[in-house]
Amino acid sequence: MDGTETGWGRPAEPAPRWRALLDRARHAGRSEEPEEAPKQPETPPQQQWNQQLPTRGSAAVGRPVNPLDPRQGQQPPPGGYEPQRPPAEPQRAVPQRPINPLDPRWQSRRENEPASPQQHSFFDPAPRSAPPPVQPPPAPAAQPPRDYGSAYPPSVRDYPANGYAQPPAAYAPQQAYPPAPAPPQPAPPQTVPPQMPPQPAPGRAPAPVSPAPAAARIEWRQTRSEDGLDRAVAIMRRKLGKPRVLAFANPKGGVHKTTATVLAAATVGSVRGRGVLAWDDNELRGTLGLRAGSARHARTIKHLLADLMRIESLHGDALLQELDAYLRHASDGSYDVLAGEENPRFAARLDQDTVRRVMDLLRRTHDVICVDTGNNVESVNWQTVMRSADQLVITTVPREDAAFTADWMLDVLEEGGQGAMVANAVTLISCPSPGNLPLLEDFKRHFATRTRAVAVVPYDPALEVGSSIEYADLQQETRQAWLRAASVMLEPFAE
Template sequence: MGWGRGEAVDGSETGWGRQAEPAPRWRALLDRARLAGRGAEQNDVDHRAEETPAPPPETLPRRAAGTGWTGRAQGVARPADASFGAEPAYRVEATYRVEPAYRVDPRYGGEPAYQAEPAYRAEPEPRAEPSWRAEPEPRAEPSWRAEPVRPPEPGYPEPPPRGRGTASIESRYALLDGGYQPDPPPAESRYALLDRGRYRPEVHPGPEPARIEPPRIEPPRIEPARVEWRAPEPETELERAAGVLRRELGGPRVLAFANPKGGVHKTTATVLAAATVGSVRGRGVLAWDDNELRGTLGLRAGSARHARTIRHLIHDLAQIEILEGATLLEHLDDYLRHASDGSYDVLAGEESPRFAQRLDQFTVKRVLELLRRTHDVVCVDTGNNVESPNWRTVMQAADQLVVTTVPREDAAFSADWMLDLLHEEGMGELADNAITLISCPTPGRTPLQDDLERHFATRTRAVAVVPYDPALETGSSIEYHQLQAETRQGWLKAASVMLEPFAR
């Protein structure tokens, strides 16, 4: 039977906290018989009673003073709470009557009036959870810890759940006691991580494509380089000649073109030698007409931009020779003529024969010293008088003697005699180191030319032959660029032979 919170089947204890009186034995036997007689019908009723939810508990009535057991029995127990699985209360039939022999025990005192506790409420019946959701939903964390939910971006897998998966969260402290690790700080955007170069998106490898081996190509076999020594090509004679003229000469050099015989191309040789050296070196070359008997060098070389000659220079020599550097060059240029191509300068001789007596030895030395200060190569066309002071002075100051001749016997005899004179005058070294320059006045080669080459090869250091050129036959102004190539090459070789002993 249901007796509220406590059950008193055997009458040992009541629901009000005190010992119950033992129930009469006949009552227990009567209840057992009644239960057995109801049968299957009562079982169905009981089964329906179990399924029917119990009504909410009612407040028990206050129990009055004892009146004995006369009259109809009153049900004092409250219906059993079906939520705890108790059996339904037995109904007492109306035919039950108390035997007359029953008397109330005078020792039985009435129970105190029962007053239901106002705070008492029946516990609700727990609802059965489905088997697939045995654990409750985790409670949402406070707003100060909730993270914003970002929808997964297309093309990337959804990240796994954070924290400890789907386990029930009792409290933060209980999880910490069980090895709980706090959630990492909220992840930054992939784009922000990319900006710092840390994010690497996951790459899901797909099926590996079939590997196709490329055809094996053998690399070409490279033979080791072989170093072969080859002798440098020999320098041509013209290249060697031009190289000699470009070198430093160790100071200014004076070349004297001499032969007592007239008409042996002294003036022509002086002009062409200056033009050849000037065309290679570019500057610093001068041709001087030192013929006391009205020389023609000023007419055949240079431009007649003025009529000044050696006479005008000597007249102002005292004022010019005290100058230095650029000022000296500027003032000396007023007394010089220039070649049409600017390759060399010309100091023309005086046309008056009376001027010859003014070219004494002292004056010639002063003029040579002045020209050495302004030019590297000075080519001097000497006169025909070997006894004149200016002729002897030039021979004594010359660094290189050039003996000019033509393939004629008289011209060769005069050149040979001059060499003997130089030996007699104590200038034998100058004669031995001289250059014999044979100019061909006509085309072709004569037998006498071979004899002259062999003869002067024994008297001088070298013999140079320059070919015939029609541009020189007229006796007019000499233009170097108008000469034939063969003529220019011949003069290039001859000029290099003249300056070779001084080239460094």
């Protein structure tokens, strides 16, 4: 039947509520499929939704059937029973599942549904004929993800055309990502949607947003120690005007004259790169040639003096190549070494004129010449070197005998008319042992009153054995101290 007849062959009349309930109970077992509801007058979508919303405590909720009603099971009167419900009583809404618009099964189901599906009421009479069976939805095909043009959820227009003007409020998506105006040009699809800040509740003013703290700036500042080292290197790299001679002197033995001469030449040579020479001018068998430079040959100053006249006549590269045959070189090539003669009888040949000729020759090929003087202040070569030197360096250790000898030598030089050299001298104090040295501060204060500057170099275990001196084997603290000391020696001449 199509719903126009009641089942007794008479035209359809308004059936009372209990008749509709009996018909539904009688035909409930015939089909488990959803039954088609009779056509009802069209109602605007918004009004339909409002009518179907269950209202707690109102008449919109249907009353339950009373099974003890005596009218049940009796034949209806010819005119039928009057309906026992108010004329404007709304029908009870059928509970439905929440709609997930992103479920691919819902998209396939929406394609098979009619344009305007009808909702069935619990009190409507059931149709006599069962509706056609609903085909199961086909397996969803692999489809690319829908592009909504932004990171926001789909709007109302993306919901199925079920006659609703908007999705039910009970199943509306949460406003974690509120809708926003679309950009002028849609952004390309993103694999991971960007994280959106939470929006304030409607009707409430947004909280003030504090500006993000600026990224912390990491500034690198040089310490005083590093500033001093940079200044020391800059001084040693400057032009010196002319070749300079540094004389390391102290009549007392064992006060690190040879060590100071080698390390000063190595320090200046490591900065300037070339043109530095260490000369052993000890008339009593000095050891500078053994502790510095490579032993690629056994030539000393004695061999140089034998060919001095021929070498003096050379110039330019020829002079450099010829003189190089009589010099030794440091392992890193930073400075050259002119070794002294080991035979004590050779000292008689180092007269004043010979020492000056050798000094002039070395000045033609090198910029800085460090001379290790002997212990005899009365010898001719010692006095000649002192008159030719540009900078006097007094070497001592924090011991009373070493300081007394150094102080006495300064008096001798002042009496000999070299007071200007003494006033411009530099006192170099070497620490022979680690730890606190009780006389160190007293020595610094005393020699600061007699010389231009006082420099202190620390103890280093690499120098204790007395073997070959390698600048690279020194501790970092020792190398830094020698950088400062060497810069103090050359500072008056740096342009």
